[in-house]
Amino acid sequence: MLKLYYSPGACAMASHIALEEAGADYEVVAIDLKTGQQKTPEYLAINPAGVTPALVTDEGVLTENLVIMGYVAQTHPEAKLADNDSSFEFGKMQAFNGFLGSSLHPAIGRVLFARPPLEGEARDKALEMALAKYDLVEQHLLKGPWAMGEQYTVADGYLSVFTRWLRQANLLDASRFPKLNAHLDRVQERPAVQLVLSMEGLAPV
Ligand SMILES: N[C@@H](CCC(=O)N[C@@H](CS)C(=O)NCC(=O)O)C(=O)O
Incomplete structure (x- = not known):
């Protein structure tokens, strides 16, 4: 097991x-x-x-x-949970996941979890950089309705972790991130x- x-x-x-x-x-x-x-x-x-x-x-x-x-x-x-028939499509999904893991995660982690916490201008700058990563997902990477398009994949659960953190911090602004908000709601409706x-x-x- x-x-x-x-x-x-x-x-x-x-x-x-x-x-x-x-x-x-x-x-x-x-x-x-x-x-x-x-x-x-x-x-x-x-x-x-x-x-x-x-x-x-x-x-x-x-x-x-x-x-x-x-x-x-x-x-x-x-x-x-992935396109296992196409190495290329599998690679595209892993590129999406790679961006989340190596770029977006450290950026938002710095804002939300740095110890000691960032303050003032340092926090503002870090937040701006982190939100720019979410902008990229909102505007370019998230195909809709799911991350990779019509089929739910593991990338959706991964993205939801980071949009969940942002919403908990009251930073998942509805007008700036309409697709990410709708996506998080959709993921949270899943029984699993x-x-x-x-x-x-x-x-x-
Ligand atoms: N790139 C790693 C990141 C793992 C990671 O940073 N995990 C955090 C929780 S989100 C952790 O365990 N942090 C504990 C620590 O840094 O002491 C992955 O995606 O698995």
Whole structure:
């Protein structure tokens, strides 16, 4: 059985949603980031980077949401969580996920989770840079109704993690981000997503 190490509400929710959407046989282990559980020797033995998610498989451990989501989509083709028939379309989805993981996530993470928190002009600048990444998704990358077009993919659960954070911070402005708002609502209507939220002790936002 697969085992996902996650932190409630954090980016690992994307991998959690992928597993639930796939109907995978999995269990979850919560890691408390606030108490630093991700830096304990026990967890570092699983993921030496000291971050969640980590997915334990029969073959070993996979890390990075992008990789875990791709693995789940490829090992559960019947769930159609990616275009597994076209390497090019699969690559396009992973390019979308790569942008979220390597560009948008660090940008918004700096604004919302920096310790000590950013203040004044430094925060304003960081926020401007982060919102520009959301603009790119709103205006160019999100095809609609789902991230990659007509078919729901793992990219949708991933995007919803970051739009959820923005909405919680009252920054997902309806006039600036109409498509992202509608997309988040659409994702949160999915039964698998609602189950993941309740498993993580959370509610739709
Ligand atoms: N690129 C990684 C990012 C993982 C990551 O930064 N996870 C955060 C939660 S969103 C974390 O565990 N942070 C704990 C820490 O930095 O101490 C991925 O997508 O898997």
